[in-house]
Amino acid sequence: MSELYRFGISLEKTLIDAFDRHISAQHYKSRSEALRDLIREELLKKQWREGGSVAGAIVMTYDHHKRELLNMLLDIQHDFQETIISTQHVHLDHHHCLEIIAVRGTADQVEKLATQLKVQAGVKHLSLSISTAG
Incomplete structure (x- = not known):
């Protein structure tokens, strides 16, 4: 563990x-833990704004019966093969699928991939969760 400073x-x-109500609601053990998380979150946002390297997950649901949607989604993913680490595909029901895409790269590239996927007709919902890549 790193050296601690008070x-x-x-x-x-x-x-x-x-802040204490927030700490209690989130089940933090101390103000220090909560403050560390807030600092990390702000530093990650700065890293994102500055185009730094990030890792994360794109989670989307879509109607796989939508004409040409699967081909379009696959074409986009192939265009971002340097950014995509892996994918997981889940059949939710006869019409709907869930796709989880693990990503790593510059913030700009990850956001561009998420945007290109999100705007496709037939994509019902897409969320992007980012974290630090290191």
Whole structure:
């Protein structure tokens, strides 16, 4: 584990009360753990904005009976083979499928892939979850 540093901060009572409610609702063991997560989240957002390397998952549902949709989705995925690590395909019912796509690359490339998939007619929902790549 890295060397730990202690520091003090001053907050308004209303802000610390709201933070403590957040900590309790999220089941954090301490303010330090919650604050570490908030800092990591902000640093990840900065990394995303600056086009840094990220990893994540694209989760989408779609109607596989939509004409030419499967071919279009596969063509897009082949265009991003450097970004896609793996995919998992799940049949939800006779008409609908769930696809989970593990991705790693620049934030711009990952977002471009997600956008190209999302705008296809027949894609019911798509969400992108990102994390740090290292």
